[in-house]
Amino acid sequence: MKKSRLVMIGNGMAGVRTLEELLKIAPGLYDIAVFGAEPHPNYNRILLSPVLAGEQTLDDIVLNAWQWYEQNNIRLHAGKKVVEVDRVRRVVRAEDGTEEEYDRLLLCTGSNPFILPVPGNNLPGVIAYRDIADTNAMIEAAQKYKNAVVIGGGLLGLEAANGLMRRGMDVTVVHVMPWLMERQLDDVAGKLLQKSLEERGLKFMIGAQTGELLAGADGRVKTVKFKDGSAVDADLVVMAVGIRPSTQLAETMKLHVNRGIVVHDTMQTVTDARIYSVGECAAHRGIAYGLVAPLFEQAKVAANHLAQFGIGRYTGSLTSTKLKVTGIDLFSCGDFMGSASGKPEDEGTEAIVMSDPFGGVYKKLVIKDDKLVGACLYGDTVDGSWYFKLLREGRNVNDIRDKLMFGESSLGDAGHAGHTKAASMADDAEVCGCNGINKGAICKAIKEKGLFTLDEVRKHTKASGSCGSCTGLVEQILMFTAGGDYSAAPKKKAMCACTDHSHQDVRDAIRKHKLLTIAETFSFMEWRAPNGCATCRPAVNYYLISTWPKLAKDDPQSRYINERSHANIQKDGTYSVIPRMWGGETTADELRRIANVVDKYKIPTVKVTGGQRIDLLGVKKEDLKSVWQDLGMPSGHAYAKALRTVKTCVGSEWCRFGTQDSTQMGKDLERALWRMYAPHKVKLAVSGCPRNCAESGIKDVGVIGVDSGWEIHIAGNGGIKTEAAQFLCKVKTAAEVLEYSGAFLQLYREEGWYLERTVHYVNRVGLDHVKKKILEDDAGRKALWERLQFSLEGEPDPWFELDKAAVDMRQFTRLPVEQPA
């Protein structure tokens, strides 16, 4: 069969990204041809500013070299402008007569700079700032001439002005609005920016309206004249007053155009379903985006439909901005103006403002209905990516409102997430401690490989791919290196490459449609890979058994090895075995049996754990069953995403300070909760007095005995980033401790995403939500506690009821090599 033909018009970032996504998911599906008006392969338009400023070269910013097109069998017609498309015969024709026939057409014509309609706008020396040719013209002019005028004090205009100044020109920026970058900054930040640029040597004419451009004796532009009669000298005039979607071709094709080529959520044009459009030329729900992150989201959707999977939808994007002028940090996102905008929809917004004009720092956070809706940062943008994340997720920030202004690092008291500003870090400073990746390596990969997303950086450098605690820092570096319009993770994150559905989508569908098996879930939710992958299968398996206890059947083959072999794999392939010691108490008998097992099975290391138990390390897989038998102690589940340990202090039985019997409380909690699988591991502690010797403050549930009862703290974490637990409530009796703790853990089991610790779960849904469910709804709390007990009732101890726990016995024996057949 002859392949379908795909023709792309426009060889820019959005279009080529669509092709890359398409080649990734459906290689070889199409015979592909590309027309590009510029005589270059696809380059990173965002980085033209650093090229102009002399910080990078043109070669540095090429994203797809000529060889890429060859390797992927793409016919590239570079430097050939398309002048006609015949939608009936389905033929594309370029200026020079080159023709290509198509079955699917991808229009990525991008945008054109807007040229002010003033006399003299076509004089030599008057240019726009849009492509490599413009950039080269500016670099050339800077070598010959002295005076430059940039019309437009927006993002692009300021980057152009900075570049020309760096190349030695005397630059005046003309801006008609009352302050710089009014679409991204409020007046305070805009004026701070102006001050700082003036200190660098730029001149500004704010509020000036350009009247006409006059030529000198040589015919080249010489003077910019304003409507008020004043004038400035100019050997070079750069127009940077905005862009317009480039739609001339689409109009001649009779496609519906309204502020861009109008497309559906599938990125197909509303006029012709064979024709797709992505990028700055496309108008989606009335918006034509000009930043790269939304364009890449569009590319992904278009590729999905071109690949005939037909499940992605683009539903619009939130955008953020950063200026690429070295040494100036500014960031804004969302509704940064707040009520100051005077618009009716901004009424009822509140602003938290921090202003230090002498230090050159200004931060404004706009809040509406307890949610962050906008941010404008100047001078200190370290937390820009965090604010943007809060904004995208629409998280309720009421409980962290007092700390919000001081950034993400103010929420925890240790860890290394916010220890330094990405921009000021040295190249050899370590960013990812797990994988030993320094800042220089990350920057290099971002530049050389043209990376735009956190996922891509993870893939190529491993940075933030292990424990994830440096994610914020890596995002900052990405933002700093790739520019502000780096592709932030979309609001809804797909579970893995097998699907576009998020963890929440999958949880909801399993509950709503009563899905009971992995196969059913995958087929219902149209998984791309028939048996998923090592990321989604364990998650879906957990969602099934936690949502439908006793009904959904556990699938051991979809569990990580530790939960299949009920021991913890070590780096040499041996296992570690930790028997359960209720509340950390043991007996002479148990210790004797442990000692005998160590001798009998020649176990090389015996170690006391942090959870008040004993770890036997280096057990051979073949020995596991007999080790469990000989120990005669229950499984400690130290290998599982499940209840691990309940750490206790000595308590009132012995301790002269003890106010409550913490050991007994711990034992009771452990007996009530053991065998409980959860989204992630769960650790508890009970202390008998506020001295808190069991370290309840860093546990998923930490109980502290006081004279009048028990305090319950939740969502603490002693791991990657130390997080102090948050006070939930105080109760009087031991029975209440069981009920409240159990109800909270059941809530987490029902709502948490797989591999999300309680601290991240509570951060996501907000402590208020948990309080509502546990403290304010007595019936709901009791129901939660009952559901947990129902789930746990009759659950097997996998070390002794191997059949019932569906442990595959074959894994414990090797197959011998028999004689040749």
Added chain:
Amino acid sequence: MNQWTVICRIADIPVLGSRRVGRPRGMDIAVFRNDRDQVFALLDRCPHKGGPLSQGIVFGTSVACPLHNWTIGLQDGCAKAPDVGCATKFTVKVQDGVVCLDALELATLAIDLQPPRAGPKREIHQIA
């Protein structure tokens, strides 16, 4: 002509799972079975840090190493990009539900490769 050694019946390998094959010399071989009853054999040693691939989660024609989650292709033993490296691959024959490996490969392939080590360094005290 290949000399084939009988290993097991296909039903002896769990679906989307694996078995370990011990051999007189050299490290174990992992034999995998996917949901389409395809059988693959690799040295039970991830090219990254020697993790036992037999213990990984099997999906499609890949296995995820249990130590650091590298994805290893079952057909060629090679790591999925951007990771680089290959586990030694063994030839498999399945006939009438019986899984066989090549006798010569069993006896000679990757005999020298050592398993990764863990635990206290034991030899040091012995030097007298």
